[in-house]
Amino acid sequence: MSSSISALTQRISAIDEVLTIGISASNVRDAATQAAAALLEELVSNSRTVTLQWRRDPRADGVIIALEKNATVGPVSFWGAPTGFELEGLVYALECLGRTSMTLDVSTSICQLIKPIHRTLRSDLYVTPT
Amino acid sequence: MVHLVTALATINPSLTFRIIQLDAFPDQARIAGVVSTPALITPGLDPKFGNLPPAHLAFYLWQAATQSL
Numbered sequence: 001m002s003s004s005i006s007a008l009t010q011r012i013s014a015i016d017e018v019l020t021i022g023i024s025a026s027n028v029r030d031a032a033t034q035a036a037a038a039l040l041e042e043l044v045s046n047s048r049t050v051t052l053q054w055r056r057d058p059r060a061d062g063v064i065i066a067l068e069k070n071a072t073v074g075p076v077s078f079w080g081a082p083t084g085f086e087l088e089g090l091v092y093a094l095e096c097l098g099r100t101s102m103t104l105d106v107s108t109s110i111c112q113l114i115k116p117i118h119r120t121l122r123s124d125l126y127v128t129p130t
Numbered sequence: 131m132v133h134l135v136t137a138l139a140t141i142n143p144s145l146t147f148r149i150i151q152l153d154a155f156p157d158q159a160r161i162a163g164v165v166s167t168p169a170l171i172t173p174g175l176d177p178k179f180g181n182l183p184p185a186h187l188a189f190y191l192w193q194a195a196t197q198s199l
Contacts (some may be wrong), residue, residue: 032154062154075139078153089132089149096140104137110188114142117195122146125135126159126169129151 005042007117009093013046017098020071021050022066024057036063036081050094065090069097084130131181138188145191149150 018067021040025033037052044050057064065078067090082090096104135147152159152167162171170178170187172194182190 004184030189050178061175075143075146076149077147078151080154082149082151086132086149086151089136092133093181094137096136099140102134104140104183105133106137106141110138110184111141113188113192114138117142117144118194119195120144120146121172121191121195122150123135123170123172123191123194124162125131126152126162126164126167126171127132128167129153 004088005039006079008088009043009046011049011091012043012094013067015047015050015094015098017049017069019050019075019094019098020053020068021094022053022055022068024055024060024064024066025062026056026058026060028054032081033063039083039087040065043087049098065095067093068106086127086130131170134182134184134187135170138191145195 017105021044023040027033028037040052044052052057062079063081067074067076067083074093077091082115132149139145139147144168150158152164163177164171166179168181170182170190172191174197175190175194178190
């Protein structure tokens with residue numbers, strides 16, 4: 001696990017855009033919240049551009065992680081402490097938000113279907129810790 | 131699925147996704163009708179369970195975005 005954390009830390013350190021990982025929690029002393037915080041702090045430890053920001057939110061029923069660029073919240077947020085594959089998913093979401101020349105692995109026909117959508121559509125993707 | 135929805139949201143940020151850990155939000159999941167994971171819940175459409183092929187997911191979202199217009 002430590003080597004994979006190391007690899008994820010390297011990927012985050014390669015992001016040139018200034019990004020913020022906003023962590024909201026009702027109880028920042030909660031064990032799960034503390035564990036998530038320790039993990040995320042390690043992930044951004046070598047980055048010059050990606051920082052963590054804590055927000056105490058009494059309405060947050062758990063850990064909620066928003067990824068932000070230029071004070072604008074990105075389209076993907078994480079509810080619950082991301083572990084296993086979802087942690088890698090969070091790093092990928094950061095890379096996408098801070099991308100400069102990153103190529104997305106999506107076909108042209110899918111881009112043509114998705115790009116013209118103007119309506120805001122919020123979906124929830126439930127996942128199980130892996 | 132997380133990577134796929136992230137890629138689609140990067141192409142079009144009008145599509146937003148909350149990646150929700152089932153164990154952290156069990157009540158919310160139950161209310162949403164989640165019976166297995168991954169589960170994609172989009173307003174106005176039936177839930178989708180399991181990993182969807184990219185084209186299937188893209189069409190599903192396109193359908194959700196256009197059906198009530």
